[in-house]
Each structure stands twice: as C-alpha cells, then as structure tokens.
Amino acid sequence: MKRLFLFSIAIGFIGLTSCSGNSQQSKNGTEKEVLTQQNTKKMNVEELTAETFKQKVMNYDKHPNEWVFEGSRPAIIDFYATWCGPCKQVAPIVEQVANDYAGKIDVYKIDVDKQQELAALFGVQSIPTILFVPKEGTPQRVNGAMPRTGFDEAIKQVFKMK
Template sequence: MKRILLLVALLMAGIITYTFAYSQGDEKNKPEKGVVIQMNGDLFLKDITDYNNIKEWKFKGDKPVVIDFYADWCGPCRLVAPLMKELAKEYEDKIIIYRVNVDNEKELATALNIQSLPTILFIPRKGEPQAIIGSASKDTFKQAIEEVLLKKPAK
C-alpha cells in the first residue's frame, strides 16, 4: 500500500512539474512588456536580423527596437541603464528595449562594429538603424525614439 501511495505521489508531482514547466515555456517566447530584455546573439538572429549578413538589413520584428550595448565595467553604461528601464515602461506598448553585454557577446558586437560604450542602437520597423554613441539624457533618448522609431516630427 505504501508503494502505491508513493507511486501516485511521484506521478502527481511529475504531472504538476510538467504542467508548470510547459506553461512557463510559452511565456518565455513572448517579449516582456515594460522591461529591458537581456539579449544574446541567438535572440538577435531570431528577433532582429542576421548579423552575419548586415549589408542587406532586413528587420524581423513587429515593433521598433532599442538595443543598449554595454559592459558591466563601463561607468557611463551604468548611468544609461536606469534610463532604459524608465523608457521601457513609458513605451511598453510601442517599442522593445534590449541590452547586450559586449563582453559576453563579442561576435555580435564585432559584427555590428560596436567600438564605444555605451552604444544605443535605434532600429525602426522600416529603414536603417541609427545610433547614439555614449551616454545621453533621457530627453535625448526620448527624442530619438519619437523621431526615429515612432516617426513623429521634432517639435
């Protein structure tokens, strides 16, 4: 009897674990709203473009994107990070904001010719990406989002 109860308990635990893992897996495939998402080379290939063929830029996303290229040791990068979090919340239904640690993603950073940190890349749905190199104010980033990504004219 004890063996049967143990077997049933193990079976139930397995079903619960599988169900929880399956439902969590579905959520991981959807971009989160209002947060800065850590990006790696594979995610860039899947959601942005093939960085091995940058000469022919073909954006794969359905929302404009901001990518913050940074390093943990970079002081100006640490100043930009909280601004990106604020902007992710402000524009949560309009754009997606990613971060790329260049120390961990050297191949991606090299392919995109990232030479200075921070480099903030603005990728519209149509057209060529544009960049801000170095730290900037929140207003400067907002202006770039409005004009480059959301195509609103300057005031």
C-alpha cells in the same frame, strides 16, 4: 505602589515591542514590494544573445549583406558592459524608456563582453552605444551616454513617435 510601577513598565514594554514588531513587518513588506516593482520594471528590458538577436532583431546569417528587421515593433538596443560607469548611468534611463513605451517599442541590451560577435557586427568601439531600430529603414546609432531627453528626441525622429 512598587508592583503597580513594575506592572506599568511591563505593559509599556510589551506595547513597545508589539509596535516595533509591526513596524518591522511593515518595513519588510514594503521592501518586498519595492523589490517586486524593481524586478517588474527590469523585465521590460531583455538581454540578447546572438541567437535571440537573430530571432528578434536581424538574422545576419540569412541576410549577411542587407538589413532585414525581424521584429514587429521598433527597437532600442543598448550595447553595454557591466564594468562601464556611463553604462551604469544609462541603465536606469533605458529601463524607464522600456516601461514608458512598453508595447510600442522593444528594448534590448547586449553585454559586449559576453556577445563580442554582435559588438563586432555593429562596429561597437565605445560604450554605451545605443541603436535605434525602426520597423522600416536603417538603424540609427548614438555613441556614449545620453540623458532621457536624448532618448525621447531620438524616438520622435527615428520612430516618428510622439
């Protein structure tokens, strides 16, 4: 009887161990999937340097006195800093907008601490500053954090999109 009892406990222990092992494996698989999804989402927002800005948005060396847009689609540019609280609040909204309008609007971000020349070019004095750049016409600027509804409204007005 005692052996049967110990045998039952051993079988139960093996069963629990194997179940928790599968659970851990499943959990790790889920975590990897979530991280992959997050990385995929972030890929729609591109960090710009002065050089990539000149190629994709405006070459201010070639056209110092006029706005000549280099892009093929309208663009949104988020001027931010890594230490800025409101910028951290806006970042997931910017990523969501980039995902929702992928292929229709190019979404960029510029770190004002690393790209001081670009921040000065646009007179960025408060962050976040969001620049809405239509294919034709003058860019429109919004200073400060704004909710998702603000982005959607600006996209409708500036880019004439629904």
